[in-house]
Amino acid sequence: MMQPRILGDIRIRAMGIADVLAVTDLDQKAFSLPWPQRAFENELTNPMARTWVVDLPNVENQPLIASMIIWLILDEAHIATIALHEQYRRHGIGKVLLAHALLDAYDEGARCSLLEVRRSNEAALALYRSAGFVEVGVRKKYYSDNREDALLMNLDEIKPEVWQSVLSNNSQMKVEGIE
């Protein structure tokens, strides 16, 4: 539970209070409706939340390049947020982080996964579709900034062998610019 995982250049580990400023900054750059810093602080003590960050342990200052929060609700792993630093997108890190978080959730009893995503968020839709999530509903005007609809996406069954193979296929993940 909440064990760190090293995959080549990247490390996935539990978020701590010392990460909150960097996570808030990442979130502000990634979303038009970012979460306030206090929300991340609260998640660290929310018993339902599993909070993850990705950093680069072999780089000075170990910069934070991604964060993710999952809520465990009975047998459901609800993806509350996931964000990658812009420079590190399209390297497969989002998929690997999802794999890690879903496997951890599975170990804790989750068997399906649910999330809301903006209808226009093509990158996120591509990530979730490639991970087997399917659209099961619409929450009309869900986002208060532009009243955009949220699509509700569901992964019926978390299959640990599928996610294990995502992790093993990326066990030597290389991130550009790292010696």
Ligand SMILES: CC(C)(COP(=O)(O)OP(=O)(O)OC[C@H]1O[C@@H](n2cnc3c(N)ncnc32)[C@H](O)[C@@H]1OP(=O)(O)O)[C@@H](O)C(=O)NCCC(=O)NCCS
């Ligand atoms: C959505 C996000 C987390 C994806 O992370 P990522 O690390 O770039 O995604 P990956 O590189 O792991 O890609 C996973 C899959 O999605 C596809 N994908 C990712 N970004 C894409 C894009 N912009 N356009 C088309 N396909 C894309 C990849 O091709 C890959 O497909 P594959 O597994 O079939 O090869 C990232 O773009 C992000 O942080 N966006 C801003 C925050 C956000 O919108 N979060 C989601 C909120 S619901």
